[in-house]
Amino acid sequence: MGVQISPSLLSADFARLADAAAAVPHADWLHVDVMDNHFVPNLTLGLPVVEAMLKATQIPLDCHLMIEDPDRWAPAYAEVGVGSVTFHVEAARAPIRLARELRSLGTRAGMALKPATPVDPYEDLLPELDMLLVMTVEPGFGGQKFLDVCLPKVRRARELIARHGLELWLQVDGGVSAETIERCAEAGADVFVAGSAVFGADDPDRMVEELRRLAESAGPSSNAGLTS
Numbered sequence: 409m410g411v412q413i414s415p416s417l418l419s420a421d422f423a424r425l426a427d428a429a430a431a432v433p434h435a436d437w438l439h440v441d442v443m444d445n446h447f448v449p450n451l452t453l454g455l456p457v458v459e460a461m462l463k464a465t466q467i468p469l470d471c472h473l474m475i476e477d478p479d480r481w482a483p484a485y486a487e488v489g490v491g492s493v494t495f496h497v498e499a500a501r502a503p504i505r506l507a508r509e510l511r512s513l514g515t516r517a518g519m520a521l522k523p524a525t526p527v528d529p530y531e532d533l534l535p536e537l538d539m540l541l542v543m544t545v546e547p548g549f550g551g552q553k554f555l556d557v558c559l560p561k562v563r564r565a566r567e568l569i570a571r572h573g574l575e576l577w578l579q580v581d582g583g584v585s586a587e588t589i590e591r592c593a594e595a596g597a598d599v600f601v602a603g604s605a606v607f608g609a610d611d612p613d614r615m616v617e618e619l620r621r622l623a624e625s626a627g628p629s630s631n632a633g634l635t636s
């Protein structure tokens with residue numbers, strides 16, 4: 409799998425989410441930020457809105473759960489049929505068990521790391537996952553400045569993925585734009601979340617294609633991290 413772009417609906421008009429989905433037909437995913445006002449200091453949407461979005465678009469949903477107790481709440485997102493569910497390891501009590509449960513329900517299992525959470529302690533857990541999300545801002549809000557300090561972790565995660573020969577996707581989220589996406593791609597990311605960069609653009613779908621082009625030309629592509 410090559411470069412994938414996942415526009416974040418957090419930067420769309422919440423009263424017109426179906427229109428936002430229709431505005432990015434070239435998106436590979438729609439990134440849905442679920443926030444509970446506990447894990448992060450912001451409150452967005454939950455399962456009923458996700459279910460409504462499933463009916464409103466053909467684009468698969470990439471649900472990023474910024475919530476406490478994902479062990480309890482995340483499986484329901486898999487059960488309604490979203491394509492990918494990402495929980496935060498800082499909030500999970502039993503991340504391996506949760507990842508296995510999500511996969512058994514037929515969804516892709518993702519695990520997210522906040523900027524201060526290192527990847528190395530989770531090396532042995534990576535085979536249980538379909539995607540690792542390295543946050544490039546503190547989770548909670550769209551439109552924040554990209555944290556370059558997170559790039560060595562992206563690079564390190566790509567090394568670990570290559571070392572173990574995994575098919576794991578490596579996602580970045582936060583401050584990803586035409587100015588920053590090449591650095592992320594060069595460090596080894598292959599799935600790119602972009603909220604304000606896409607929905608703040610005059611032509612959101614054109615921005616999706618522009619971000620894809622920039623990431624593809626900056627590559628290393630998915631598995632080439634250690635060999636290029």
Ligand code: DX5
Nearest residue numbers: 416547548550551583603604
């Ligand atoms: C932040 C969210 C992001 C957010 C990104 O906590 O996880 O998905 O929408 O927004 P931008 O791309 O504007 O930084």
Ligand code: ZN
Nearest residue numbers: 441472581601
């Ligand atoms: Zn997100």
